[in-house]
């Protein structure tokens with residue numbers, strides 16, 4: 633596959649110390665806000681919500697049963713598409729920020745998942761709770777908070793992983 637065969641260390645945009653610090657600040661801000669009182673990263677999560685709401689009818693067009701998954705799928709597929717595009721351009725920082733965006737979506741999804749049984753979150757749209765429906769279909773509603781914790785942990789790994797990767801790229805350049 634061309635996508636992977638192209639990995640050539642020399643073509644990546646150079647990592648500067650300022651850029652590395654910039655990622656660290658942005659990642660800490662996202663982590664802080666996503667785990668703060670409102671569990672909401674302003675601007676970014678508003679955009680994520682817009683993608684989420686667009687995803688329901690988009691995937692619904694493919695199949696009715698997909699409608700309920702569409703919101704979450706859009707939240708994951710948009711950052712992944714952006715990541716692939718930046719990866720092909722070897723745009724180092726843009727890749728890291730796309731991964732940070734993906735990580736924030738995982739935090740955002742985890743908040744919604746964990747709410748499946750309690751249903752205290754204010755909902756947009758027709759008020760139907762995606763994760764109550766999805767977890768009920770799967771027969772795992774009682775595990776909502778456990779699954780949410782796993783998704784949240786994945787978000788942490790993704791955000792930290794992108795930072796480590798940037799650091800690795802900097803070391804590889806300096807060597």
Ligand SMILES: [Zn+2]
Pocket residue numbers: 684688703704762
């Ligand atoms: Zn939804």
